[in-house]
Structure formats: structure tokens, C-alpha cells
Amino acid sequence: MRLNRSLSVRLSFYIVLATGVLFILLLFQMGIAGRNFIRQEATNTANTTLDGAISDMEAAMTDVEAALNSQIWVVKEHLSDPDYMYTVTRNLVDYNPLIVGSAVAFEPYYYPSKGEYYSPYSSTDPQSGKTVSKQLGSNDYDYFTAEWYQVPKLLMANRWSEPYFDEGGGNVMMITYSVPLWNEDGVCFAVMTADVSLSSITDRLSEVHPYENSYPFMLGNSGAYVAHPEEAKTQHETIFTAAIASGDKDVFELGRKMLAGESGNSEIEIEKERYLVTYGPLYNGWSVAIVSPSNDVFAGLKKMNFPMLGGVLLGLLILYFLVRFIIGRTTQPIAEFSYSALSVAKGNFKARIPEVQTHDELKQLETSLHYMLRSFDEYIRELKSSTAANERFESELNIASKIQYGMLPRDFPKDDRVDLYAMLQPAKEVGGDLYVFELSGNHLYFSVGDVSGKGVPASLYMALTRAAFKLLSNMQLTVPQVVAKINDAFAEGNRSNMFVTLFFASLNLDTMEMEYCNAGHNPIVYIDEAGKSQFLPAKPNIACGVFEGFEYQGETAKLSKGSRLVLYTDGVTEAEASDKSQYGEERLLQFASSRPVSESSEKFVSGLLDSVREFTAGNDQNDDITIMSIKFQ
Amino acid sequence: MDVKINQDGCKYEVVLDGRIDTTNADKFQEDLTPLMNAETPEIVMDCTGMQYTSSQGLRIFLSLQKSVIAHKGSLVLRNMDPKVREVFDITGFSSIIKID
The missing domain is CATH 3.60.40.10 (PPM-type phosphatase domain)
Incomplete structure (x- = not known):
């Protein structure tokens, strides 16, 4: 049986080896395909999520814009009544949950009776939740130089401010929508504002979690973090300062693209970890991104690796034993042939030749062996008889000559x-x-x-x-x-x-x-x-x-x-x-x-x-x- | 040893060529078998090509001669080489077998 076993073992080994190599190549190919597929899926999910978040935020912001814009005519209608501006701002705050503060800030000495600063302002009191009104401008608060006043007026456009920390108000991050108001001569006479808590906008963003450890962040026009899970970043850092600090070139490049208003996906490296980033612009020039760790994204693939590898190994093991068994069974006659041949070689021409049931090469071998045995048998018999005849003849000659010479x-x-x-x-x-x-x-x-x-x-x-x-x-x-x-x-x-x-x-x-x-x-x-x-x-x-x-x-x-x-x-x-x-x-x-x-x-x-x-x-x-x-x- | 036999009825013309020695005497005897079995054969053997015969060859000639007599036929050897003739003479076979 040794021949039998070693042949089946060797063949099985080769077959399993070849199959294993194929499997591994296939797995590798599947891994690449799976990874691409998962990345595509992840990108799609991130895009969808991002689009949702962006449209949510944009909806919120346009709500605020619409609410404010709807009051412009009211302001213009009641310009003759300076105190009515309190009513306007109060209504804006009362009827729009997102708007936590609103002001109509007039140009210096617009109402000579009101003096240099006149800026009726209503806001939600953080403690009571009630709406309170006051005149905002004073020598202490020269709002004419404030960003929310100055920039829209200069640019002659409605504008959302960069986030800022509202020390006087709710002590929260705020953004302000500013609308310059113009008279018939095209001269700006006031700036109307609506304050919105940044969190009320970005809360929607924080709900964005396509993967367990993914997080969103939002950049303002200058690249400053408008929203980031690490709140500290929102006050002091821009994406560029962060990138320079950590030395991540990918992050720097990402910031550049986001500021340019591009949307897209990229795989970047942040502090030696790989991330999948999906980003897109808001209509006001801000940009939002969802960052998902590759480990999370491809976790499924990794989870699949072990069972698949195990499955392959198990399959190969089963294949090995199966092939070994089949080859063993199929080549069984070969081993028996080998014993028969050995027996024949030792001179037993009556050796049993195993019977082969199949009609293949083994059957041919059986036929050939039978033929060989018959030929051997005949040949040996002939050889024996001719040898015997020769021996007889020679011995007769020898006897004859011995007698002959012995008698001399x-x-x-x-x-x-x-x-x-x-x-x-x-x-x-x-x-x-x-x-x-x-x-x-x-x-x-x-x-x-x-x-x-x-x-x-x-x-x-x-x-x-x-x-x-x-x-x-x-x-x-x-x-x-x-x-x-x-x-x-x-x-x-x-x-x-x-x-x-x-x-x-x-x-x-x-x-x-x-x-x-x-x-x-x-x-x-x-x-x-x-x-x-x-x-x-x-x-x-x-x-x-x-x-x-x-x-x-x-x-x-x-x-x-x-x-x-x-x-x-x-x-x-x-x-x-x-x-x-x-x-x-x-x-x-x-x-x-x-x-x-x-x-x-x-x-x-x-x-x-x-x-x-x-x-x-x-x-x-x-x-x-x-x-x-x-x-x- | 080459033996050619031309038969014409009872008449046999035999042409011998080569040597008869221990190695081919059996073959020679085999070649002559048809002559030994023939009835009333009239055999003429041309011995021009026979350069030598051993005693086994002589024995076969003797056998042929005896069978020819038994079958009431005749045997004549012709054109025999002098050396071979000498062997026939020494053994006395030339007195039994007719040599022309």
C-alpha cells in the first residue's frame, strides 16, 4: 500500500496546493473588489448623509433668511416709527424658533432723536426663555465696526457671519445673518440681523454617523472650524493650522479643496490613520465633511476575512482528504499491479493480476500485464525446453567423450x-x-x-x-x-x-x-x-x-x-x-x-x-x- | 553448401556448390531428402563446386547410394574435384558410388 498512499498523498498535495493558490488569488481579487465595492458604498452613504445634512442645514438657514427677508418691508413701512423696530425684532424671535436674537441696526444719527447709536434688539433670555428687548448700540458697543454690520454693508450683500462667541448673550457660539437695507437712492441706512445658535444648525450635523467612529466637521469661509466634535477647535483653529501642526499634507490638500467649494471623496491619512472623507459645499460658501475611519468602513471586510480564510482552509482540508481518498481508490489496482509485477519478477508467472472494472488506462495496463505474463510464460517454457535439450545434448556428448577418452x-x-x-x-x-x-x-x-x-x-x-x-x-x-x-x-x-x-x-x-x-x-x-x-x-x-x-x-x-x-x-x-x-x-x-x-x-x-x-x-x-x-x- | 535440384520426371539434375563439413552436414542431408524418397530416381550430381567433404558428407552420399539402390534407381557423381575424389578413393566409396 505504500506506493498507493504516497502517490495519492503526493497528488492530493499538489492538487490542494494548486487549489489553495487559486483560492488565495481569488480571495485577493475578491478582497480588492469587495474593498472597492465597500468604498463605493461608503462613499454613496456618506454622500447621501452629507447631502441630507447639507440640505437640512441649508433649509434651516433659508428658513432664517426667509423669516428675516419677510420683515424687510415691515421695517421699511414703519421707518417713521423708530420704536416699532422693537416689535419687528420681537416678532422675529417669537415666531422663529431658530432665531435667538434679532436687531435692526441703523446708521449713525439715522433718527436724530435716538442719537448716534440706534439698534433695537430682541433676544431669548437664556435663563427664562422669554423674549427681551433692548437698545444694543452704545459707546461701549460700537456696532458700526462689528463684522456682522460692516462686511455685508461693504459687500452690499446679504451674508452669514463667521461663527463667533457671544459673550454678552447666551455665551454660546453664534452665527448671524445680516441684510443691509437700502433706500430709494441706493444708500444703506440700516442692517437687519438674525442670530442663530450655531449648535441649532450643526446639531443636525452631529447626528450624521454613517459609521460608529465617523464624525462631521464644517469649515467657514476662511477655513476655520465652524463645527467639529472637539469644540475647542471651533474657536481657535482653522483646518490649515491643524494640518500644519500635525504635518498631514492630506488634510492641507483637503482644506484647499473644501475652501474652493469642491465636493468629492478622498482617502486621506490623519495622524497615521487612514480615513475616508466625503465633503461638499454649503451654498453660503461653507464646506461640510464627513470623516470615517477606514477601519470602520472596512470593518465588515475584515470581519469577513477570518471566516472566509477559515472556510477556505477547511475546504482545502476536506478537498485534500477527498482527493486522497478518490486517488487512493482509483489507483488501488496500481499498487496491486506493482505487487503482481514484483511477484512476476521473483519468478511467479502465475501471479494474480488484479481485475480492473473501469475501461481506462488501468484496464489497458491489466491487459498488457496479462499479455506480458503469457509471453513470459511461453518464452520461459521455450527457454527451459531448449536449455534442457542443450544440456541433454551436451551431457550426452560429455558422457560419450568421457567414455571414449577414458577407454583410450x-x-x-x-x-x-x-x-x-x-x-x-x-x-x-x-x-x-x-x-x-x-x-x-x-x-x-x-x-x-x-x-x-x-x-x-x-x-x-x-x-x-x-x-x-x-x-x-x-x-x-x-x-x-x-x-x-x-x-x-x-x-x-x-x-x-x-x-x-x-x-x-x-x-x-x-x-x-x-x-x-x-x-x-x-x-x-x-x-x-x-x-x-x-x-x-x-x-x-x-x-x-x-x-x-x-x-x-x-x-x-x-x-x-x-x-x-x-x-x-x-x-x-x-x-x-x-x-x-x-x-x-x-x-x-x-x-x-x-x-x-x-x-x-x-x-x-x-x-x-x-x-x-x-x-x-x-x-x-x-x-x-x-x-x-x-x-x- | 548450396544444393540445386532440377527434376524432370524420374530424372534429377543436382548441382552441388560449397563445402560439406560438420556445420552443415545435417542441412545437406535435409536438402537431399526428396531424392532419398523418390522412386526409381535417375540422379546426376554435378560436383564441380564441391571443394571439400567431411566424413559426415561421405556418410550422406553413402545413405543416398543405399536408398537409390533400394528404390531401383541410379546415382552418378560428375566433375569431382581431385582432392575430394581422393577422399572417396581412400575410404573406398568410389568403389560403391559411381563417379564419372
Whole structure:
């Protein structure tokens, strides 16, 4: 199962890794989109809120303006009655809740009877809440230089004053709406005012809370704080002094835009915190802004981050186990295949191949494995049978050659009459050479033969030939008669037409008379005592085993002491060099003549073998080589 | 060893080319099988191209000769290389098989 598990684990890991990366990219993208969306939403909300607040404030202010303007004609109508101005102002205060004070301030000496200062004034008493009236101007209060009087008159326009602290009245922040009054000649003769508590206007603003920690503020024409949650700021600071103090460039820029009467949204940094600011102008040139901390705005997004991240991680975990399970299940056969293959590798060709139910690559694998097993099985079976056949063949050859060579006589006679030595050099595959000799009394029997065909027990011929020696010594048969008997024994029932060529001889060591028969064998070499070599003449006979009842002819020769006989098989004369040329009979005779007459048989034999080897020069020996040397002394 | 056999009724013209040795003797015997099974075959073998025969080759010639006799046919070897002829002479096969 290890393969199975590790494969599924690895694949699952990669899949989860890839999915995780995708998820994270997706989350990132979603975060950006969400942030943009939320910012847009926040901006919309802030805009709406701001618009609401602005229109509320503007409504309040226009109410005040309308109330005041509606009394202008009354003032003008009653100019002839200076004291009626108290009534006018009192009515304005009584019937307009927003207006806490109102005055009609006349030009110096407008009414000569009233003196330099004449400014009837009504206001709500902060303690009693009742309306009280008085003449405002005096040497102590030179209203002609007051902002609310001077500026509108100079600008020849109705005007709201900047906020100011009303020390004499309600001890609250006030703003005053001033309207210059003109006569038919276009000369200003009075300024009519309505005082409004700043808070009554900005109270509406303070209700603006799109987010928990958001706050509004309002700037006057000069950038002074008209309204700000920190009240202290409203008296002394402008947005620019605040910006310079804190070093926030964003705030400075915001102030510039607000003073220019622009409306818009921006994300700014105030004292290292980020804020979303929405701002817009009031019609009188003031500007309102709502400041919302980014943390508040994007709190929802942040709150979402954790559950989403958790969800993703949980999802990935589930995906991991799911994928691992599926891959594990799917690749289960692979593990089993691996075990089957291992089993096969260990030599079990009956190993069980797991059955695959699906029709996919695994099924192909199963089919291939089955095919492989069948091929293996067949191949191994063939290999086994051919190996067995080879082994059988080789062992037969080995047995045959062992028997053959084991039967070769090795007790070479070497005495004062005869020195016999023989050697059989087998070819790679067993040939059919044989040599036999026997020294019995004063008779030396010897024979060299070559059996045709492979794997034929030359040993049989040897046994037979040896038996034939007994025939010779015991039954007084002639050599050709013995060869004929050997021939008959083999020709009978010789279906495969094997045959053996034989040189067969019997020598009387006393008389040195030799009786011999050549049954299809190579002629033997005779080297006389002077070292002259020649082939011993022989009547042609057919090889043994060919025709039953063939009458073999033999002959006799008288040898001299000091001479040598050399018997051999065609492995010598037909030894081939790489150019297919053969050692040949001529070379053999030359070799025989070139050796010292007194050389021992053993040295002669090995010398001849060396000569043949030298001739073939490493070319493969393709037939047995048998050499027998008999030296007489 | 290359063996070409042209048959015309009972008459077989066989052309031998190459050497017969231990490595191809079995193949040679296989090639001659149709001749050994034929009834009253009159076989003429051209041995011009046969440079050498081992004793296994001789054995196959002997088998062929025996089957030809058994099937009441005839076998003649022609144009034999002197060296090969010598082998036939030594083994006495030239007295069994007719060589022109």
C-alpha cells in the first residue's frame, strides 16, 4: 500500500496546493473588489448623509433668511416709527424658533432723536426663555465696526457671519445673518440681523454617523472650524493650522479643496490613520465633511476575512482528504499491479493480476500485464525446453567423450624393441577418432580409426577392435578376416549409415613382419632407418560398416629396425588454415623426413601436433586429431 | 553448401556448390531428402563446386547410394574435384558410388 498512499498523498498535495493558490488569488481579487465595492458604498452613504445634512442645514438657514427677508418691508413701512423696530425684532424671535436674537441696526444719527447709536434688539433670555428687548448700540458697543454690520454693508450683500462667541448673550457660539437695507437712492441706512445658535444648525450635523467612529466637521469661509466634535477647535483653529501642526499634507490638500467649494471623496491619512472623507459645499460658501475611519468602513471586510480564510482552509482540508481518498481508490489496482509485477519478477508467472472494472488506462495496463505474463510464460517454457535439450545434448556428448577418452589405452609400451606413443586431440564437439594397441608376447597389435558422425560411441568400435585383437591372437584369423568381422558386426542394422575407417595391423616383433589392412583409412607413413619417409602402400578397401559381407584385402610388409610407423587420422591432413588450405599429405611426409630418426615417439607426436597447430595458426580445430608413432629399435 | 535440384520426371539434375563439413552436414542431408524418397530416381550430381567433404558428407552420399539402390534407381557423381575424389578413393566409396 505504500506506493498507493504516497502517490495519492503526493497528488492530493499538489492538487490542494494548486487549489489553495487559486483560492488565495481569488480571495485577493475578491478582497480588492469587495474593498472597492465597500468604498463605493461608503462613499454613496456618506454622500447621501452629507447631502441630507447639507440640505437640512441649508433649509434651516433659508428658513432664517426667509423669516428675516419677510420683515424687510415691515421695517421699511414703519421707518417713521423708530420704536416699532422693537416689535419687528420681537416678532422675529417669537415666531422663529431658530432665531435667538434679532436687531435692526441703523446708521449713525439715522433718527436724530435716538442719537448716534440706534439698534433695537430682541433676544431669548437664556435663563427664562422669554423674549427681551433692548437698545444694543452704545459707546461701549460700537456696532458700526462689528463684522456682522460692516462686511455685508461693504459687500452690499446679504451674508452669514463667521461663527463667533457671544459673550454678552447666551455665551454660546453664534452665527448671524445680516441684510443691509437700502433706500430709494441706493444708500444703506440700516442692517437687519438674525442670530442663530450655531449648535441649532450643526446639531443636525452631529447626528450624521454613517459609521460608529465617523464624525462631521464644517469649515467657514476662511477655513476655520465652524463645527467639529472637539469644540475647542471651533474657536481657535482653522483646518490649515491643524494640518500644519500635525504635518498631514492630506488634510492641507483637503482644506484647499473644501475652501474652493469642491465636493468629492478622498482617502486621506490623519495622524497615521487612514480615513475616508466625503465633503461638499454649503451654498453660503461653507464646506461640510464627513470623516470615517477606514477601519470602520472596512470593518465588515475584515470581519469577513477570518471566516472566509477559515472556510477556505477547511475546504482545502476536506478537498485534500477527498482527493486522497478518490486517488487512493482509483489507483488501488496500481499498487496491486506493482505487487503482481514484483511477484512476476521473483519468478511467479502465475501471479494474480488484479481485475480492473473501469475501461481506462488501468484496464489497458491489466491487459498488457496479462499479455506480458503469457509471453513470459511461453518464452520461459521455450527457454527451459531448449536449455534442457542443450544440456541433454551436451551431457550426452560429455558422457560419450568421457567414455571414449577414458577407454583410450595409456600404458604405452616402451622397451628395447618398441617405443609406441599415441595422442588424441579432441575437437570441440566429439569426433569419432580412436586408437588401440596391445603388446602381447612378441606381437604388437595396433589400430587407428575414424568414426563418421557426431555423438557416435567410438568407444564401441574401440571395444570391438580390442576384442578383435583377441580374435587375432586366439583364433588364428588373418588381419583382413578380422576387419571383415568388425565390418559385419557394424554393417548389420546400420540404418544411419555410420562408418568407420580403420587401419589395422599385427606385427611380429621378432621377425618384423607386419600384416595389415586399410579399411578406407588414410595411408600410414613409414620412415626407414635412414629417415626417408613414404606412404605404406595398401590395397583399397571400403570403410567398415558400409556393406555387410565385404571381403577385405590385406597385405604384408617387412619392416627394418630403426624405422618408424606414423598412423594418423584425417584431422591431421585435413587440418585447415584460415584460408581453407589443408595441411595435406605432402607436408606430413616432409615433416616426417625432417625429424631425427632417433627421436622418441612422444616427442615426434608432439612435434607433429605443433607443426599442425603452427599451420592452422589458431584456426578452430574442426575434427579430432589422432597421431600414433611406433619406433622400432 | 548450396544444393540445386532440377527434376524432370524420374530424372534429377543436382548441382552441388560449397563445402560439406560438420556445420552443415545435417542441412545437406535435409536438402537431399526428396531424392532419398523418390522412386526409381535417375540422379546426376554435378560436383564441380564441391571443394571439400567431411566424413559426415561421405556418410550422406553413402545413405543416398543405399536408398537409390533400394528404390531401383541410379546415382552418378560428375566433375569431382581431385582432392575430394581422393577422399572417396581412400575410404573406398568410389568403389560403391559411381563417379564419372
